[in-house]
Structures are given as C-alpha cells and as structure tokens.
Amino acid sequence: MTPGQGGNLTAMDVAAALDRLAPRLSPTATVARNARRLSGGASLETWAFDLDDGSPLILRRRPDGALPRDTALPLSSEAALIRAADTAGAPAPSVVHVCEPGDDLGEAYVMHRLEGETLGRRIVRDEAFARVRPGLARRCGEVLARIHAVPIDDLPPLATSDAKGELARYERLYRQMDAQRPILEAAFRWLGSIAPPAPQRPVLVHGDFRNGNLMIHPGHGLVGVLDWELAHLGDPAEDLGWMCVNSWRFGEWRRPVGGFGDYADLLAGHGGDITLERVKFWQALGSLKWGVMCLMMYQSFAAGADRSIERAMIGRRTSETEIDLVALMEAA
Amino acid sequence: MISHPTLTELSEAIAAFDAEAPAPGDARHAFLARVADNARATVAREAEQGAQLETEAIERLKALLGCEGDFTKLNADLCEALRSGGMSTRDPALLAHLRATAIGQIRIDQPSYGGLEALLASD
Structure with a gap:
C-alpha cells in the first residue's frame, strides 16, 4: 500500500522511510537505526530513532486517516511554534526537518531527542x-x-x-x-x-x-x-x-x-x-x-x-x- | 447513582477485556490489564458503598430542594436549578451537599486521589 494514501504505516515502512531520509537529517549520516514507537498519545505517534552518526532523534507523525482534534494544530504549525519558542530562548527540542510528501511519512516532522524524564x-x-x-x-x-x-x-x-x-x-x-x-x-x-x-x-x-x-x-x-x-x-x-x-x-x-x-x-x-x-x-x-x-x-x-x-x-x-x-x- | 460509566457498563467493559486473547508481550494489553484491575476494585467499592451513598444523597437533596423523588429526578432538578440560576452557588446547604457527594464518589472511584486528603484537611 502506498504510504499516505490510506491504511497505516507499519514499523517497517517508518524505518525504511527514515533510512532514506537520514542523509538529509544530518550531513554525516547515511542510515537510521533503532526506530521504535514510544507509547503515548492516540492522536499522534511518537517514534524514537538514531542516525548512524549518533544523532538521537524523534519523529512525530499523525497516523494516516486520523483527524486532528478540533482544536489541534497541523504538525507543520507545531514545528513552526517550537522553532519560534527556541528562538525566544524557551527550552524546546530543535526541529530538524518538516516532512514533505516525497518523504513517505505523511504529516510529520523530525526533532532532536532530549535526555530526561516526562513521567x-x-x-x-x-x-x-x-x-x-x-x-x-x-x-x-x-x-x-x-x-x-x-x-x-x-x-x-x-x-x-x-x-x-x-x-x-x-x-x-x-x-x-x-x-x-x-x-x-x-x-x-x-x-x-x-x-x-x-x-x-x-x-x-x-x-x-x-x-x-x-x-x-x-x-x-x-x-x-x-x-x-x-x-x-x-x-x-x-x-x-x-x-x-x-x-x-x-x-x-x-x-x-x-x-x-x-x-x-x-x-x-x-x-x-x-x-x-x-x-x-x-x-x-x-x-x-x-x-x-x-x-x-x-x-x-x-x-x-x-x-x-x-x-x-x-x-x-x-x-x-x-x-x-x-x-x-x-x-x- | 453513579453514571458515566455506570456500574453495569464498567462490569461489561471488564468482561469484554477478560474475554480478549492477547498476543504474548503485548504492551497495550499489559497496560489495559492494570486498568481492568482498577476497574474491578472500583466495582467492588461501589457494590459495598453505593447504596448507602444514594440513600444519603436522596435525603440531602430532599432537604435542599424541598421536594420528593428518586435520585435521578432530584439530581436532575438540582442541575436545572443551578443551570437556570434558581439556586445560588454560594448557598451553604448546596456546598455541603456537593462536598458530601464529591467525597462519597471519590472514595469509590479513586480513594487514593490527593484531592480527597486535601479537601478533608481543609476542615
């Protein structure tokens, strides 16, 4: 099934798409590794993965077909806000890439993975x-x-x-x-x-x-x-x-x-x-x-x-x- | 007297969960199993305390509203009186009823919730 045209991406689809994307996420990277879905929200998926140059990253994506909550923002807006907050000196994960249709990840963006605890x-x-x-x-x-x-x-x-x-x-x-x-x-x-x-x-x-x-x-x-x-x-x-x-x-x-x-x-x-x-x-x-x-x-x-x-x-x-x-x- | 969900709905949801056959190592199922255990404890507490709670609530509502009826009718009447502004939210008898209602229900739904200790400490 073509990603983004119905159905949902499997873990293998996500891993393969991140692999293709890796060189654009970091100039010293060639592949992505260890893509794994983190538990969390039903309206959005969060995936952790690493690049082969050691960069720890997060993918946020909307499951295909999932409608945003009535007040929720498109992910590209969320990424823009994180960048604006970052610029204003508020601690936020740096946004690395906002996904495009050719990335085969649907509505999504990639950001740095921070070290710490949210529980x-x-x-x-x-x-x-x-x-x-x-x-x-x-x-x-x-x-x-x-x-x-x-x-x-x-x-x-x-x-x-x-x-x-x-x-x-x-x-x-x-x-x-x-x-x-x-x-x-x-x-x-x-x-x-x-x-x-x-x-x-x-x-x-x-x-x-x-x-x-x-x-x-x-x-x-x-x-x-x-x-x-x-x-x-x-x-x-x-x-x-x-x-x-x-x-x-x-x-x-x-x-x-x-x-x-x-x-x-x-x-x-x-x-x-x-x-x-x-x-x-x-x-x-x-x-x-x-x-x-x-x-x-x-x-x-x-x-x-x-x-x-x-x-x-x-x-x-x-x-x-x-x-x-x-x-x-x-x-x- | 407790709804959203009722005792019956909770019991049905527990039975439906128990009938599922999870794949080994299914993390979502393990999470839901803990939720189901909490639900079982809630059902047990409601079976023990629910009837007494309803009897006491009916007595308070009759005195507060000055009318008769079962819990569902009296509770709906109180909601309407609040919605329409017919009853002031500062009425001490109202606040006493709301307090007793909140304490009674959290003791069934989530007795370890910090808000219960907080409210009792505010006496």
Whole structure:
C-alpha cells in the first residue's frame, strides 16, 4: 500500500522511510537505526530513532486517516511554534526537518531527542530529581514568560480564545452529553460570574503546559517544553493556571505547581505581572475542562467508538476534578 | 447513582477485556490489564458503598430542594436549578451537599486521589 494514501504505516515502512531520509537529517549520516514507537498519545505517534552518526532523534507523525482534534494544530504549525519558542530562548527540542510528501511519512516532522524524564510521578517523587525540584516552579514561570513574549505576527494561523469563550465552549460540550453533574453545573455558574476580561494583548499560549509535557533532566531541570498541538493566542494566566491543576500534581497536592513547587515561585519566575487570583481562576477552569474531557472520552466508549476498558474507566476520573472544584468553590 | 460509566457498563467493559486473547508481550494489553484491575476494585467499592451513598444523597437533596423523588429526578432538578440560576452557588446547604457527594464518589472511584486528603484537611 502506498504510504499516505490510506491504511497505516507499519514499523517497517517508518524505518525504511527514515533510512532514506537520514542523509538529509544530518550531513554525516547515511542510515537510521533503532526506530521504535514510544507509547503515548492516540492522536499522534511518537517514534524514537538514531542516525548512524549518533544523532538521537524523534519523529512525530499523525497516523494516516486520523483527524486532528478540533482544536489541534497541523504538525507543520507545531514545528513552526517550537522553532519560534527556541528562538525566544524557551527550552524546546530543535526541529530538524518538516516532512514533505516525497518523504513517505505523511504529516510529520523530525526533532532532536532530549535526555530526561516526562513521567510526572517520577519527577515529583524520585530521588534523582530531588536536586532540581526546588527550582522548577520558578523556572517554569521564567520559561512561560519567554513563550508569552514570542512575537505573534510571524506565527502560523492560531485561534484566539479568552476565559468567557473557553467557558462557553466547554459548557456546550458538556450539554451535548446529557450528563447530570451538579458540581460541574455549579462550577460553570461560579466561574462565569468571576471570569476575567480578555487580555488587551493576546499572547502565544502553549495550551498544555503541565507536569507530563515537560522534559526534566536530573541535573539541568527543565530542558524541553513538549506537545505544542493545543497552542493558541490568549491569556498568559491560562498556562500558569493549567500548570497548577491538581490532576497533574501526582499525589503531591500540597505543592500546587506540578506537585513540585509553590505559586509564589511560579509567579515570580514569570516576572510578577500576573495575579494569583487570575491564575487560580484558570486553575479552576482547567479542572472543569479536564472533567468535561474525561466525560467526552467516556462518551466514545458509550457511543461504541472505542469499547476499551480505558475509555470506560476515564469517565470515573471526572470525580477527581469534582472534588478539586468543591475545594476551590469552598475557598472562594 | 453513579453514571458515566455506570456500574453495569464498567462490569461489561471488564468482561469484554477478560474475554480478549492477547498476543504474548503485548504492551497495550499489559497496560489495559492494570486498568481492568482498577476497574474491578472500583466495582467492588461501589457494590459495598453505593447504596448507602444514594440513600444519603436522596435525603440531602430532599432537604435542599424541598421536594420528593428518586435520585435521578432530584439530581436532575438540582442541575436545572443551578443551570437556570434558581439556586445560588454560594448557598451553604448546596456546598455541603456537593462536598458530601464529591467525597462519597471519590472514595469509590479513586480513594487514593490527593484531592480527597486535601479537601478533608481543609476542615
């Protein structure tokens, strides 16, 4: 079957295409080796491979026929954003090549493979990261400030959103499901009553900046911001709030920033230009959005699109966002 | 009283998983086996605690709404009162009901979740 014209590439197809591409990825390379699919997202494939000159690389590609999530960016846009962030001094894997039709890899790009850990549970608990954990929250604030300062005029087309628009979008998605969740209902009303106005100047928002999408090195700390497919223009406080959602603290709930740090460090790292109140609004909206997403993933089980036990069980994670929302509403 | 998924749907999904014959060394199957074990534990907790939870929720909802009905009706009524703005999200009796509901359900769905300890510590 011709790649890119239906069906999906096998591991052998991917390995063969990377082999042909190798000389264009590095002037000293002739072949690619050890191509292997990493576990991870269903909407995008991630492959690790090496060139024979030793370069460690990553291929990101959209499975053939897979439609991007409604808000997800084309991979060429994701690659352009990573390059822009790199230029602005935010740690990101260098993009080596954006694939073209003749590469036989479909919609895809190649980037450098960074060394480190992305598993949140290890980052918040393992002794190996004890040395870098105390500085991570401040560093996250600094890196976000660089992303938020990227000049937006030269970026690929991006959607613009604000607090009220996001609330309305997620309430529509919730209503479509006919779920009866009083805590989510109360959260929509509460957050609607305190939603901040759109920022005067929208900035580049990463959109999924959280423990789990950050490459952390035991010696060098945050070395790469990954998964840019939900990037958009909007309120910089959105990224800070999402970072503090309890679902990404991996049990370390006393440390609001990713399970490793405090609000004050995150805010100071960003430059002290964003209020804690605004971050907490976006944190609560983040919990609410994650709750709706869990229900939507369950819905694909209920509708028969994906009958896996995983899709059924993720519906039962909605209650984690509900208990967090109750705590936030009580404290408000 | 818990839906999305219901106890029945969870049990069906577990049975469907158990009927699969994986290829040796199938990493995806190994991952799903852990999910299925969690699902079995959730089903067991709900079988033990679910009925009591529903009885208590009905009593709270009757007092909060001042009307009668089964859990499904009362819960839908509460959702509508919140959606329409008929009930304030600052009502202490509402917040007490939501708190008890959240605690009851997380004890079934994910008793080790940090948010439970956090909420109990906020007393």
